[in-house]
Amino acid sequence: MRHSEAAKSPLCGQLEQALNQESLPQEYFDWGNQLLRRLDKPVQVMVIGHPGSGKSAVIDMMLGQSVISRHADAPIIEVSYGPEDCVEIETRDGGTSRHPGTLADVPTSPDTVRVRQELPDTRLQNHSFVEVSLNGSDEQNHTTLQRAVRHADVILWCSETFGPTEQNLWATVPDEKKDHSFLVLTMADRQLMRGTLTGLLTDLDDFAAEEFLGVYPLATVQAITAQTAGQTVNAELWQSSGGKQLASDVLRQVELGRASDVDQAEMLVRQFAPKTEDQQEQQADTAAKTEPKPKNTPTDDLMHTALNLLQGRAKQMLAETDTAGNADEILSSCMDTVKDLTQTLLASQNRSPEVQAALDAAQDGEELLILFQLERGEDAAVDAVTLLLQLKREIADGIDQ
Structure with missing residues (x-):
């Protein structure tokens, strides 16, 4: 989803002007176009994992409400901003249908290939979520993963134990994508009850330190309950579930990524964007002023x-x-x-x-x-x-x- 013309920032317009300069070197044009595409759409948070790994629950937790619930038959689910609650379903034959409400209350058919959930949540103007399910053969999962990470700005890999098969699959992800990725152990409460959580974290420590920004044990049900069970957030449960730390760090990564894009775009604009008559007059007026400086x-x-x-x-x-x-x-x-x-x-x-x-x-x-x-x-x-x-x-x- 791209921002509407009205929602575009002035920086996007200035960058477009800079890119229209005939004298702009090709390498700057390519770089600027890439920046413009990123600034022209919300930061994409990709939530990836095998069926039953808790991906939908993690997105519901990040949203603070039950939106997706369980839809294992939908390979790709997008959650983005829209003026009202609405679900768009795309089937294998290319047909689409729109339904009011949220995906938690809208049934999908077995031939569903993509679902788009729109919500009037202003936070989604800055970042969106895409859930990708790895439910094929090893070769199919590899292809699906490579396509997904190519479009991802931030990645959350959801798993219960993150075993050797998942580790081998993740090892194929480009390093620049791993620098913005989180490993979410979505059933930490079960592991804790079994007495296996500490050992699992120890086993994953060396691998995860090189492959992810961090490992986040998450009691997902408790994290959702902390936000939805009462009139206000249960701060103690939100903290102890691991949800608060994960949500905070993901949003921080979103902000850092957008800030980096903005800094680079401003750098290009300062160097190449043509000055308007108003800017030229303002510079002339500033130069003509002789008021003493403090x-x-x-x-x-x-x-x-x-x-x-x-x-x-x-x-x-x-x-x-x-x-x-x-x-x-x-x-x-x-x-x-x-x-x-x-x-x-x-x-x-x-x-x-x-x-x-x-x-x-x-x-x-x-x-x-x-x-x-x-x-x-x-x-x-x-x-x-x-x-x-x-x-x-x-x-x-x-x-x-």
């Missing part, structure tokens, strides 16, 4: 020095992000920039809250850049430049406060 404090001076360092380096590296061949150089330049920023802030005796916040952010950035250098490649280089832009924005915000 005197800078020592904190302001230091923060401006840090900001100028980041602005200069980020602009310099923007032109270098076009090919994978110089990715190592970009990563190295980003690391040097953040180290210089850290040294600049450490060299000062000024420890105002703004300066300390900038120093903490720079030191955190160094740790992230070490990880990017280990990953290497074009994606890591783009993430590194995006990190510089985020640091620049945080420091600019500190100056404006």
Whole structure:
């Protein structure tokens, strides 16, 4: 689902203008088009697993209401924003039918191939859910998984034990997708009652640490009950079920992914979008003003020095992000920039809250850049430049406060 014209952000329009420039290099055009497609639709959270693994219940938990229930005969279920509760069912012969209400109350036929559930939940304007069931042969499941992850922004793999068959299947997923993935053990309450949960988590620890952002034991029924049984959320049950942590971390990943897309789009717009007459006049008016500026404090001076360092380096590296061949150089330049920023802030005796916040952010950035250098490649280089832009924005915000 794409956003309507009215719902599109001004940034999408500015990016479209930038992409229409005849002088735009092809590599930037391809990159910008990819960004535009991502910004033009909600972040897609893909919930994947074998039949009976609790996928539907996890989505119901994330929504805070019983919407899907059990529909094992629907290979693909999409949950997205719509003006009212409505279910669209597509069958094997290509026919479609629409029904008011939710899928929990609408029967589906055995020849159903896709279901789309629309809900007037404004959260779904930012992200949508897609449930994918792996109910075929090993070869069919491999093909289904590869198609699914190609369109996924965030992945939740649902399983009771995540055994060797699932591990082998998951191993075929590209690493860049694994960086935004969660392993959800959906029947943690059963495992706990059997006394097997601790051993299972120990067995999965090494594998999951390399393959997922984290392992989330989830008592799904309790998590849903915590949100739906009373007038308000049962905070204690919501926490103990594992639902609160999973929902919070998934939404955080959604926000980080969208923020990264926005940062990269803004970078392209600043470099390539044509300036409107109003913007040109505004720049001329600003240049003509001679009003005296307030005197800078020592904190302001230091923060401006840090900001100028980041602005200069980020602009310099923007032109270098076009090919994978110089990715190592970009990563190295980003690391040097953040180290210089850290040294600049450490060299000062000024420890105002703004300066300390900038120093903490720079030191955190160094740790992230070490990880990017280990990953290497074009994606890591783009993430590194995006990190510089985020640091620049945080420091600019500190100056404006």
